[in-house]
């Protein structure tokens with residue numbers, strides 16, 4: 001079954017913990033990014049891991065020189081199960097993160113093409129190359145857009161067995177039915193606002209989980 005990753009981009013600690021408790025029976029993984037970490041601190045990652053016992057991925061889109069990437073990865077992977085990085089900064093920068101991840105048995109997920117409209121400007125033209133780099137480096141996952149199913153399909157064909165983490169369902173208007181025809185078991189959809197901003201995050205997470213179970 002395709003897995004459900006909750007993007008927990010709320011900026012209040014209690015709200016974050018509440019949403020995790022409410023939705024945990026329906027979600028497979030939690031993605032924590034800058035909004036929540038900057039509003040609280042990095043230890044929120046540890047707290048949410050302990051509370052949920054889910055896979056926790058930090059979406060820090062790390063994009064620096066190798067030695068700085070290494071420091072960011074060390075700090076993040078003390079608590080998180082995986083970290084999202086950019087590939088456009090080059091092979092050495094990604095490898096620096098992979099080295100830290102391997103030592104700790106953690107995941108590195110690399111962005112190929114982003115899901116927002118602006119990604120067609122600079123990212124789309126190099127996204128297939130980034131997908132090839134991801135495959136060459138043997139990263140544990142790639143981010144590819146649910147908002148452009150034809151691009152999702154192309155990127156999936158390039159990366160082969162590497163798992164896909166796909167944002168864009170819900171608030172960004174991605175078509176879940178089309179996306180589920182492309183994704184396979186062990187891939188993930190990421191859903192944020194349409195769960196945590198809904199009247200009942202629990203019911204919304206349940207609805208997505210059921211769609212994934214029934215393959216729509």
Ligand code: NUP
Pocket residue numbers: 007008009033059113114115116143145167168169170171172190191192193194
């Ligand atoms: O290409 C990307 N698009 C994207 O939306 C790469 C991402 N990491 N994200 C993240 O996925 C985004 O920062 C947010 O955390 C989540 C999507 O949330 P939502 O649009 O479902 O609210």
